[in-house]
Amino acid sequence: MPIAEGVSFDLTLAWAMLIALSVLIYVILDGFDLGLGMLFAVEKDRKNRDVMMNSVAPVWDGNETWLILGGGGLFAAFPLAYATILPATYIPVIIMLLALIFRGVAFEFRWRTERWKPVWDAAFIGGSTLAAFAQGMILGALLQGLDIDKATRSYVGGGWGWLTPFSLFVGLAVVFGYALLGATWLVMKTEGPLQERMRKRARVLSVITVIFIGLVSIWTPFLQDGYFSRWFTGFGIGLAVLVALVTLLMLALLQLTLRSGGEEVWPFILSLALFALCFVGMGVSMFPYIVPTEITIYEAAAPRASQLFMIVGASVLIPIILIYTGLAYWVFRGKVDPEKGYH
Amino acid sequence: MLGSFDAVLLARLQFAFTVSFHFLFPAFTIGLASYLAVLNGLWLYTKKQHYLDLFRYWIKIFALAFAMGVVSGIVMSYQFGTNWSVFADRAGPVIGAPMAYEVLSAFFLEAGFLGIMLFGRDRVGSTLHMVACLAVAFGTFFSAFWILSVNSWMQTPAGFSIDPETNQFMPEDFWQIVFNPSFPYRLAHTVTAAYLTTAFIVGGVGAWHLLRYKRRGDKPSQATKTMFSMAMWMATIVAPVQIFLGDAHGLNTMEHQPQKVMAMEGHFESHPEGWAPLYLFGIPNEETQTLDYAVGIPGLSSLILGHSFDAPIMGLDSIPDDEQPPVAIVFWSFRIMVALGFAMLGVGMWSLWARYRKRLYEAPWLHRAAVLMTPSGLVAVLAGWVTTEVGRQPYTVYGLLRTSDSAAPLEAAAVGATLVAFIVIYTAVFGAGTYYILRLMGHPPHTAEARYKDVVDGPTRTAGITPATEELMRRHTKEEE
Numbered sequence: 001m002p003i004a005e006g007v008s009f010d011l012t013l014a015w016a017m018l019i020a021l022s023v024l025i026y027v028i029l030d031g032f033d034l035g036l037g038m039l040f041a042v043e044k045d046r047k048n049r050d051v052m053m054n055s056v057a058p059v060w061d062g063n064e065t066w067l068i069l070g071g072g073g074l075f076a077a078f079p080l081a082y083a084t085i086l087p088a089t090y091i092p093v094i095i096m097l098l099a100l101i102f103r104g105v106a107f108e109f110r111w112r113t114e115r116w117k118p119v120w121d122a123a124f125i126g127g128s129t130l131a132a133f134a135q136g137m138i139l140g141a142l143l144q145g146l147d148i149d150k151a152t153r154s155y156v157g158g159g160w161g162w163l164t165p166f167s168l169f170v171g172l173a174v175v176f177g178y179a180l181l182g183a184t185w186l187v188m189k190t191e192g193p194l195q196e197r198m199r200k201r202a203r204v205l206s207v208i209t210v211i212f213i214g215l216v217s218i219w220t221p222f223l224q225d226g227y228f229s230r231w232f233t234g235f236g237i238g239l240a241v242l243v244a245l246v247t248l249l250m251l252a253l254l255q256l257t258l259r260s261g262g263e264e265v266w267p268f269i270l271s272l273a274l275f276a277l278c279f280v281g282m283g284v285s286m287f288p289y290i291v292p293t294e295i296t297i298y299e300a301a302a303p304r305a306s307q308l309f310m311i312v313g314a315s316v317l318i319p320i321i322l323i324y325t326g327l328a329y330w331v332f333r334g335k336v337d338p339e340k341g342y343h
Numbered sequence: 344m345l346g347s348f349d350a351v352l353l354a355r356l357q358f359a360f361t362v363s364f365h366f367l368f369p370a371f372t373i374g375l376a377s378y379l380a381v382l383n384g385l386w387l388y389t390k391k392q393h394y395l396d397l398f399r400y401w402i403k404i405f406a407l408a409f410a411m412g413v414v415s416g417i418v419m420s421y422q423f424g425t426n427w428s429v430f431a432d433r434a435g436p437v438i439g440a441p442m443a444y445e446v447l448s449a450f451f452l453e454a455g456f457l458g459i460m461l462f463g464r465d466r467v468g469s470t471l472h473m474v475a476c477l478a479v480a481f482g483t484f485f486s487a488f489w490i491l492s493v494n495s496w497m498q499t500p501a502g503f504s505i506d507p508e509t510n511q512f513m514p515e516d517f518w519q520i521v522f523n524p525s526f527p528y529r530l531a532h533t534v535t536a537a538y539l540t541t542a543f544i545v546g547g548v549g550a551w552h553l554l555r556y557k558r559r560g561d562k563p564s565q566a567t568k569t570m571f572s573m574a575m576w577m578a579t580i581v582a583p584v585q586i587f588l589g590d591a592h593g594l595n596t597m598e599h600q601p602q603k604v605m606a607m608e609g610h611f612e613s614h615p616e617g618w619a620p621l622y623l624f625g626i627p628n629e630e631t632q633t634l635d636y637a638v639g640i641p642g643l644s645s646l647i648l649g650h651s652f653d654a655p656i657m658g659l660d661s662i663p664d665d666e667q668p669p670v671a672i673v674f675w676s677f678r679i680m681v682a683l684g685f686a687m688l689g690v691g692m693w694s695l696w697a698r699y700r701k702r703l704y705e706a707p708w709l710h711r712a713a714v715l716m717t718p719s720g721l722v723a724v725l726a727g728w729v730t731t732e733v734g735r736q737p738y739t740v741y742g743l744l745r746t747s748d749s750a751a752p753l754e755a756a757a758v759g760a761t762l763v764a765f766i767v768i769y770t771a772v773f774g775a776g777t778y779y780i781l782r783l784m785g786h787p788p789h790t791a792e793a794r795y796k797d798v799v800d801g802p803t804r805t806a807g808i809t810p811a812t813e814e815l816m817r818r819h820t821k822e823e824e
Binding site: 313328 | 406407410411413414415416417418420421423424425428429431432433434435436437439440442443444445446447448450451452453454455456457458459461462463466467478509511513514515517751752753754756757761764765768772775776779782783
């Protein structure tokens with residue numbers, strides 16, 4: 001395994017962590033944006049919809065930028081992975097991009113028209129749901145592994161290789177998971193009857209999400225021998241049991257904090273933690289592969305000079321980004337005022 | 344292999360479509376972000392109401408254009424992989440890094456501060472709000488910086504070696520990669536083009552309202568006059584600068600990509616003795632390799648490109664057929680760009696004359712010309728982009744990686760289906776967005792212009808407006824009645 005030469009610091013591993021981190025940040029942040037978009041479907045009252053949208057209007061654009069960093073970082077640090085994963089998941093990727101267009105423009109367009117407002121509300125709901133489903137399918141397709149021809153450094157699995165029961169199932173799991181994030185975000189950002197309804201929805205959604213997590217976790221080890229041996233032998237068994245127990249504990253805490261009149265912030269933090277746990281679990285399954293089970297992070301890595309050039313900038317810029325992103329959240333902290341919005 | 348050719352052609356069409364559509368939005372918002380920062384600065388410095396009105400007027404338009412730029416831009420960051428995976432694998436080690444820097448230094452900056460710029464004036468105070476405006480403006484510039492560096496590297500690759508095993512381009516010197524030979528010229532020319540694009544849109548909207556005020560027999564509002572005047576100053580000063588920059592960029596292209604200039608000039612035949620004509624018109628015929636019905640000025644091309652009538656100018660007959668770009672597209676798009684550039688210069692000079700005669704706001708023919716020129720920047724930018732991108736063909740990385748060898752292993756049916764989806768959805772969604780922008784532009788900037796967002800829905804709220812502006816508003820309402 002050609003690890004970076006002459007230094008104790010494994011640059012490739014650092015980049016893999018960094019990209020994983022930006023994907024996780026994306027999933028969490030845009031997850032609640034998209035989930036909130038889906039919840040538009042069940043909140044038909046116009047004022048409530050305004051409040052919901054206003055709760056993310058100042059930050060959604062920054063949230064979505066982490067997706068570009070995930071894609072751009074993959075391109076820069078692991079070009080071979082970028083060049084094989086995207087053709088392999090071509091159709092869901094395009095579906096996701098088009099869905100994100102509808103979702104994104106709805107933020108602006110629905111304030112610019114009275115007659116067409118229902119159309120852009122529908123675009124917001126449909127775009128959010130479809131983007132979440134497509135992201136889940138991409139994840140599922142990647143987890144189950146891609147057919148790669150190493151001689152030509154290209155994907156050879158055909159145009160529909162991504163479409164399997166597993167990828168559809170993961171797509172659904174992500175839809176419900178994002179809806180949970182959206183509901184707990186709204187518990188934090190709203191008041192009164194809207195908040196109470198969100199509590200109720202989040203209680204149901206958390207149960208569905210955890211069921212999906214359980215089923216995907218049981219299914220995944222059977223996709224690849226490598227996954228199976230990692231989770232179901234020796235030390236892995238203990239870890240698997242521990243993760244399962246922690247997940248159930250989180251579900252219990254969610255139910256507890258989501259009861260009527262209960263905590264406002266904790267449900268959101270708990271659902272974030274649930275996502276982080278799943279994410280780490282998937283990382284444990286996949287490592288060291290970036291394209292299971294064909295290409296490792298070391299095989300896909302850009303040359304050291306590229307990674308070094310970028311890590312210099314990233315180590316300065318990412319902390320700065322986190323600071324001003326935090327600033328934006330701080331500026332728009334607290335409950336959304338249904339009368340004023342943000343003006 | 345007809346099948347693979349079809350997939351490549353469709354992939355190219357799709358990329359050309361998505362990137363051209365996307366490019367229109369930043370071409371407008373790069374200049375508009377700076378304009379908004381200037382307006383906000385002027386408002387804070389002078390406290391003159393019409394600057395705040397203009398800021399509020401244009402920020403609504405900015406928000407729409409910016410959102411469309413963002414969503415169409417995310418598509419671009421994935422199209423390199425979906426459509427050009429071989430290119431992505433080979434060139435990724437070199438151009439991936441500058442693209443990552445674009446995300447880190449530009450996209451986050453824009454997105455992170457946009458919310459504060461749009462919604463935050465009352466929450467953060469005017470200083471931090473001004474910082475947010477500047478951050479967004481600088482973000483748009485950094486974005487142009489990095490992406491044009493990448494584009495320039497594809498035109499004039501430098502600072503790399505080729506790995507014999509994987510055929511990947513390997514970085515040797517990132518300074519040379521980022522500041523490759525065509526980059527400074529392209530950056531200056533393109534950013535200036537974006538500023539002119541904004542200037543002519545702002546000026547066109549201003550002129551439209553000046554004409555409408557005149558037709559109604561009203562006096563134009565101060566905000567309307569100010570935006571027209573500011574835009575015309577930009578045209579007067581920047582259009583000549585742009586022509587100079589364009590010339591310098593052309594000479595740089597001549598040095599590094601001679602066949603692109605040959606196609607731009609319509610030079611099929613070489614002029615080893617000098618006296619190459621500058622063709623004003625002609626129909627490029629690639630079958631016969633001639634320029635039919637050519638109208639040219641003898642010797643002028645030698646003079647412009649070689650700085651002497653005797654300068655030898657080589658033509659496409661000195662280039663193998665499979666190294667030539669498609670001549671007709673490059674020839675025409677170049678002429679459209681240049682013609683619009685000179686038309687901009689004309690309007691700029693005309694406005695200077697009107698200003699000198701103190702008739703800038705009472706010159707209906709100038710205003711009509713400015714209205715006609717509203718989209719000129721967008722068209723010129725696209726034409727210029729087509730010139731440089733099609734002129735790079737048949738390569739993605741000039742001279743080193745052919746377009747036909749860059750494409751992803753996709754099936755023609757999949758690319759064709761998504762191409763149709765892109766065309767339908769872009770037309771519908773961005774058509775609607777453009778309609779909303781035009782509708783906002785259809786109203787003149789009002790005194791105490793409504794803030795971002797409370798435009799269509801319900802009555803304009805006055806909460807948060809200072810007593811002074813309320814007074815102004817009352818006076819304005821009286822004027823209108």
